[in-house]
Amino acid sequence: MNHLSSQQDVSFLRIPSTGKAEEVVRRLIEAIDLGIFSEGGQLPSEAGLASQFGVATVTVREALSLLRAQGFVETRRGRKGGSFVTANFNIAHARLLQEFRRYSVFDLRDYGDERAAISGHAARLAAERATADDLDQIAKQIRIMEKAMDRSDQRRADMRFHVNVAMVSQSVRLTQAEMQLQSELGMFLWIDPLDAKALNAYVDRLKAIEDAIARGDGILSSALSTDLCKKNMERVIDARLRLETSDDAMGTGDSS
Structure with a gap:
């Protein structure tokens, strides 16, 4: 069983079908925000990015041009040249907030329903198929x-x-669906960090899912995973409403 590693972090950003340059831009900014690509760090080659995102090299080239124009990357020539990240975490986060404003509460709730279905069924299958090594990997992430x-x-x-x-569910389609959902709107679940108390409660929920999987209780693991997705979506909708209230207070809300 292959498990997610640091080298695979970018794979969850993979774009379906041919993709568009604007979508590559969004995913790269998200990767910068996540710290996958850090300020001052060199990006993979155009061919490497094209392979990771599943798009044509010309699409990556156009995306990098847009990122240069926005000040997120710079391109250096010569033997040690390439594309390097120039935008810092705060700039990337501000860009994500702009993106967040594009989604309505309905959009977010619809995403949450789909993710609950995918994650819940994956947890159920994981309870039936997990090996000792699989459980060790899950515990490591906790x-x-x-x-x-x-x-x-x-x-x-x-x-x-x-x-x-x-991945432990041994379903390629479920794994791809989970990764795609993570790449589409997963970053909005973490617009705001959890404080120490909330983080402890969140970890307890993850441990409960892990324990249900370890005991082979597919019904419970599915229910716990589904409930966690619903709680997460309540949290992200609250964040979206707070952002809307803040925009209205400053007179920057969408008047259309």
């Missing part, structure tokens, strides 16, 4: 989550936990 104090680390640890559970 330990990482326990130590994740900032928003990016919490989001990455949570993503790894759920993708690992999907």
Whole structure:
């Protein structure tokens, strides 16, 4: 069984079919926000990015041009040249907030319903098929989550936990669906970080799912995973409503 590793972090950003340059831009900004690509770090080659995102090289080239125009990357020539990240975490996060404003509460609730269905069924199958090594990997992601104090680390640890559970289900389609859902709107679940108390409660929920999987209780593991997805969506909808209230207070809300 292959488990999500640091080298595979970008794979959850994979774009279906041919994709568009604007979508590649969004996914790369998200990767910067997650810390997968850090400020000053060099991006993979155009061919490498095209392979990771599942798009044509020309699409990546156009996306990098847009990112340069927006100040997110710079391109250096020469033997040690390439594309390098210039935008910092705060800039990337501000861009994600702009993206967040595009989604209505209905959009977010619809996403949550789909994710609950995918994650719940994956957890049920994982309970039937998990090996001792699988359980060790799931427990490892929980330990990482326990130590994740900032928003990016919490989001990455949570993503790894759920993708690992999907991988343990031994369903390629469920794993791909979970990764695609993570890439589409998963970052909005972590617009705000969890404080210490909320993080402890969240970790307890992950441990409950792990325990149900370890005991082979598919019904319970599915119910717990589904409930967690619903709680997460309540949290993200609250964040969206707060953002809307803040925009209205400052007179920057959408008047259309």
